[in-house]
Amino acid sequence: MKTTLILHANIVNEGKVFQGDVLIKGQHIETIGKDLSSVQADTVIDANGRYLLPGAIDDQVHFREPGLTHKGTIFTESRAAVAGGVTSFMEMPNTNPPVFTQALLEDKYQIAARTSLANYSFFLGAANDNLDEVMKTDIRRVCGLKIFMGSSTGNLLVDDLTTLEGFFSRYPSIIATHCEDEATIRKNTADYKAQYGEEVPVECHPLIRSAEACYKSSSAAIALAKKHGTRLHILHISTARELELFDNTIPLEQKKITAEACIHHLWFNEADYKTLGTRIKWNPAVKTRHDQQAIFQGVLDDRLDVIATDHAPHTWEEKQNTYFKAPSGGPLVQHSLVAMLEFCRQGRITMEKVVQKMSHNPAILFQIEKRGFIREGYFADLALVDLDKPWTVSRENIRSKCGWSPLEGVTFQAAVTHTFVSGHLAYADGQFNEAKMGERMLFDRKLS
Known part of the structure; x- marks a missing residue:
């Protein structure tokens, strides 16, 4: 299975912000650690202090x-x-x-x-x-x-x-x-x-x-x-x-x-x-x-x-x-x-x-199964965010088919730089990778 290593991130999860690394294997988060730089991975992303959030x-x-x-x-x-x-x-x-x-x-x-x-x-x-x-x-x-x-x-x-x-x-x-x-x-x-x-x-x-x-x-x-x-x-x-x-x-x-x-x-x-x-x-x-x-x-x-x-x-x-x-x-x-x-x-x-x-x-x-948190064994649904990357909403960067937004002209200081969907790097630095689609969510429910 393909592996991706995210290094030097500020991880925001379950009420805490802490520095750490995340290893993704296939669709899931394999390891969350303090120093995983020696781990071999197919792709390495240096977050360089950016913030890693659950998607x-x-x-x-x-x-x-x-x-x-x-x-x-x-x-x-x-x-x-x-x-x-x-x-x-x-x-x-x-x-x-x-x-x-x-x-x-x-x-x-x-x-x-x-x-x-x-x-x-x-x-x-x-x-x-x-x-x-x-x-x-x-x-x-x-x-x-x-x-x-x-x-x-x-x-x-x-x-x-x-x-x-x-x-x-x-x-x-x-x-x-x-x-x-x-x-x-x-x-x-x-x-x-x-x-x-x-x-x-x-x-x-x-x-x-x-x-x-x-x-x-x-x-x-x-x-x-x-x-x-x-x-x-x-x-x-x-x-x-x-x-x-x-x-x-x-x-x-x-x-x-x-x-x-x-x-x-x-x-x-x-x-x-x-x-x-x-x-x-x-x-x-x-x-x-x-x-x-x-x-x-x-x-x-x-x-x-x-x-x-x-x-x-x-x-x-x-x-x-x-x-x-x-x-x-x-x-x-x-x-x-x-x-x-x-x-x-x-x-x-x-x-x-x-x-x-x-x-x-x-x-x-x-009651979504294994999503919504940065946890080992959970699906790797992640957003990497740069809090100091200003950009202004305009018709040129709106992705919705309709091509407009009520927020046009607003300048945001933060930008999403990478998005992982079920372990797949679907978006990076303005470019999409459509080689793999998302997954159907399942729910941990039982009939009463």
């Missing part, structure tokens, strides 16, 4: 394949992920057609096996009429079930209470939810259309998809989960008020209800609509500075368990439409890790905490 695991992306490949593909978006130190992703079911059946789910796995440079898993989507199909899921090979409790896109809204009760009472693993109350959004939309007609300003987005809509839906999901003992994960928390719904007094391994923060809710607030417009139109919406600050605090105090992106590319032309016509979502997977490292540079969060939220906790929360 980020993004638990919420939209890579658009099948059916929406003019926006992105599993190939193009996984390359963007790897360029940003994201070694594994979990992708959502709102493709075309929506992934409501085991056959359609398997089709996506087959595409990823051929084309994904990163490790992968895919959510099955819930619909108002596919409970029997959902119950066929092999929870050891599929990350979870996604329920849109708010019609973010397409026809994925699950709004029948009896159906929701069925999913929450019977599905034996993680249910991940998009929580926005549809009736509240429809009423707010009608109110703003009455005022502005079809020319509603984009600044109204957080008022239409309001804090009230988020809280009402999130609290309803949690009530269902508590009633049935469901393992519930609420995605992209966007309001300060929702934080009261989550617990930080017990270890993550014991939590039945968990939650996610996304990069855009940490980076932007409502003042940014004036300059960025529909480029920062997401569902749930970017809201107030108070909400932004509260979400960051929720990450620090462990009420919010993971940091992800909700990476959702659209073409530049699509995003240039007026408010109602411009789709929600934007590309972020290439820049999530360096964005968090920028917060580290500002003294707002430690690098150890970033690794916890982007690598360790997704692995714990989803």
